Amino acid sequence: MTFKILIEEIHSNLQKIIDEQNFPSVSFVVEPSKPNFGDVTCNIAFLLSKHLKKKPHDIALSISENYQKFLGEKVKKVEAHPSGYINFFANMTYLNEIILKDSMKNDYGDIDLGKKSKIIVEHTSVNPNKALHIGHVRNVVIGDTVSRLLRKANYDVRVLNYVDDSGLQVADIIVGFQHCGFSDNPHSNQKFAQYCGDEVYVKTTEKYSDDPSLEKKRSEILQDLENQNSDIAKFAETITKKILADQLETCWELGSTYDCLNFESQIIRSGLWNKIFEKMKELKLVLLEKEGKNANCWVIRGEKNEDDKILVRSNGTATYIAKDIPYAAWKLGILDDPFNYQKYTVQKDGKTLWQTTLNESSETKQNFFGEKVITVIDSRQSRLQKIITLLMSKFTSKENSYIHLGYESVTLSADTAKTLGLDTKGKQAQMSGRKGLYVNADQVIKLLKQKTLDETKKRNPELDDKSLEQIAHDVAIGTIRYEMIKQDLNKIITFDYEKSLSLEGDTAPYIQYTNARASRILEKAGFSPNFDVAFDLLQNEYEVNLIKLIGKFDLHVQDAANNLSPKVISKYCYHLAVAFNAFYEKVRVLDPENKTLTNVRLCLVTSFKSTLQKALYLIGITAPDKM
RNA sequence: GGGCUCGUUGCAUAGCUUGGAUAGUGCGAUUGCUUGCGGAGCAAUAGGUCGGGGGUUCGAAUCCCUUCGGGCCCGCCA
Structure with a gap:
């Protein structure tokens, strides 16, 4: 109730x-x-x-x-x-009891929007030639939060991470390794992914303007990448797998997990493109231009005033967007699945991470298609995603089966850009992997961890190093995740080193601190409260406000899941914390003179803590008992 | 030129999907609160033409049109 x-x-x-x-x-x-x-x-x-x-x-x-x-x-x-x-x-004398007791159940807040239907969420999908920067983190956190929300709403969720291991950006670092003298086994303390992004990618692309022959080499490499048996493809595979492993480490630390890794190289070699291309021809979704600037190209007509989009060049090769179409169709189960599956690893949460393969596999066949697909990509891709959405709607009868969940990018504040050597004259700056203008995700996490570690140590001198490390991790990850989702998806986040370290006000540490306060009360009480009592003693405004808010958890889950809106839950967590802090300030829980009242208030504190933790779980945040 | 998107107090943001009752919050500023369960807290004060104009409506931050300003996208690149 x-x-x-x-x-x-x-x-x-x-x-x-x-x-x-x-x-x-x-x-x-x-x-x-x-x-x-x-x-x-x-x-x-x-x-x-x-x-x-x-x-x-x-x-x-x-x-x-x-x-x-x-x-x-x-x-x-x-x-x-x-x-x-x-x-x-x-009638709160009646509702108090129902809400408080219900809130202690494991499934509290569950709603049934999905009816167990299968839904695919694709997110992260970072080019495997670099380490994650702060902009990628927004994608990971949004995608992971949406997955958690949909699970709570009774969808059968599968999470995919698409690895573009045969694109231009990978070709760039291969050029670096093979023609610019960069070692593929550097003696360096930094992660391999970071080395590839910071050194090889940035410095190699710088050389293109001086040495045009390099660009020619790149296009040859790009061709070779599509041929599974080429030496280039084999070399690229070892490199991209190594980088992917480093990227996944960062994603896991952020609290995200996945069900399957999809490799673009395999999608290309699988022949899915030809099948979907034939289908599009049958349905007259693509046209062969006879004349004009796009003569001899297969195109999709643009809507309204938009330009036509070329899918197949006059030389018969497919363009970038054409690679995305078979994958989208595969995710919706429109095409027969050409893949076998191998175990990549078992993740921290016990979930197996699979990867596709075109080779034989002793593992049982998996399937990762759903009647609905959500693709998390930033809004700069909106135009292409719109075309794919339109195409997919022609292949399925269901409405809205393919959803592009877009979000605005993370930019750098003028001050932070300056620390990276760019004077923007007070304006914010777009990040750029190619130009080396970005803030590394691991570095931000490390910085936040150090700051929260120092704070926690100061307040809890008795804690051992292992506990301190765990708390610092929870608070640091909480902080970064909260900052990534607390505002609307289509608002730009301007990242600033100074401001990102703020731990007060509308932040994760504020909410986590509230949980620690509740934990402290329960610990001091020294016993678990008995819920088999009358709850009408809870009637002052602070108690009632808190109970009502606890009773609205599922409304917010519903709102968030319906609108694919993570911020709804972060707001709810914040409001819960505010209500508890007011209660904490005005109402004394532990009262040796009144055991009955103490017990019933302890029930409320327990219920609050339980509900807050369930809500925080949805946005991937853990609240430690001490901090 | 076309498409998408943002504009709410010094800064940042909620509310807009479903029009209605007092436009809420954080940071920053000023001030107060610890012989009380953790001050990463609580309370208070100052600060708002909801970018501008028009329209629909008994009623608009919210819907429609228009205009201005910022950002992004628009290659036989990926």
């Missing part, structure tokens, strides 16, 4: 009143009220006033009078506000 059920009951009762009164059918909304306007509110009177030609307040009066017969254990009062809203007041 939660506010969601309360709302559903009120909605259904109001519908009954509409039917009884023969009112016109309107799509009214029943939702939690703003503070001081009851607990639940409805806009039905506004909508009806248009049809009935009466004042909203009069209609509200009449409906609330009519509603009296439905009052009972859940709703104790209905009120027609002069503004026209109908406000409902929950």
Whole structure:
């Protein structure tokens, strides 16, 4: 029993009143009220006033009078506000108990949007020629959070990480290794991925302008990469696998896990392109241009004023976007699966990570397609993703089966850009892997860890190194994950070294600290509270506010999952923490003079902690008991 | 030129999907709170033409049109 059920009951009762009164059918909304306007509110009177030609307040009066017969254990009062809203007041003496007990169940907050249907989430997908930078982190965190949310909403989720191991960027570092004298086995303390990105990639691409022959070599390499048996392809595979391993280490540290790694090289060699190309021809989705600037090319017509998009060049080779089409179709199960599967590793959470192979495999065949696919890529790819979305909609009957979840990029503040040697004259700067203008993810994590380690040590001198390390990890990862999702997806994040280290206010450490406070109370109490008691003692405003918020967990899960909006959950966590801190400040829990009250308040603290942790789990944040 | 997107207080941001009741929050600033369960906290004060204009509506931060400003995308590159 939660506010969601309360709302559903009120909605259904109001519908009954509409039917009884023969009112016109309107799509009214029943939702939690703003503070001081009851607990639940409805806009039905506004909508009806248009049809009935009466004042909203009069209609509200009449409906609330009519509603009296439905009052009972859940709703104790209905009120027609002069503004026209109908406000409902929950019966908290009844709800206290239900909410607090329910919140202790493992499945608290679960909702059933997915009905166990299979859904694919693809995220991370960083070119395997470099280490992750702070912009990639946003992708990982959004993708991982959305996966967790969808699981909570009863979808059967599979997470894919696409490895573009045969693209231009990989070719660039191969040029570096083979023609510019960079060692593929450097004596260096830094990760191999970072070395490849910082040294080989940046410095090799710098040389193109001086030595045009290098670009020619690159295009030869690019061709060779598609041929499985070429020496180049074999060499590239060892390099990209090594880089991928380093990248995954960072992703795992961020708390993300995956189900399968897909390699572009294998998709190319699998022949999927020809199959989907034939299908597109059949459905007349692609046209062979007879004349004009795109003569002899296969194109997709642009919508409205947009240009046509070339899929196959006049020389018969496929363009970049053409590589994405078979993969998208494969994810939706539109094409027969040409792959076998091998185990890559078992991840920290116990989940097996698979990888595709075109070779024989002794492992049983897996499948990683779903009736819905969500692809997390930044919005600079919106145009291409729009074309793919449109194409996919022609192959399946279901609506919205392919979803591009876009997000704005992470840019660097003027100050941070300056530390990297770029004077932007006070403006923010776009990151660029090619130019070496980016902030390395591992480095940010390390910096945050050091800062939180120092803080924690100061406050908890008795803790051993292992515990300190764990806490520093939880707080550092919490901080970075929270910063990546707390604002809307289509708002640019300007990364600044100074500001990213802030641990106060609307941040993960604030929320984690609140959890530590709750833990401290429970620890000092010295016993687990008994939930088999009367909860009507909890009635001051701080207690009631907290209970109500706990009771709204599933509403926020629903909102977040429906809208694929991670920030909804981060906001919820923050509001829970704020409500607890007010309670903590004003209400003393441990009272030796009053055992009954202490027990019931300990129930509330326990419930809060349990709910907060469940909510934080959805955004991949762990709250330590001490920090 | 075309497409997408952002614009809410010094800075950052919520609310916009579903129009309605007092536009909420953080940082920064000023001030107060520890003989109390952890001050990574709490409370208070100052700060807002919701970019501008028009329209729809009894009612617009929210919907529509227009305009200005910022960002991104638009190759037979990937």
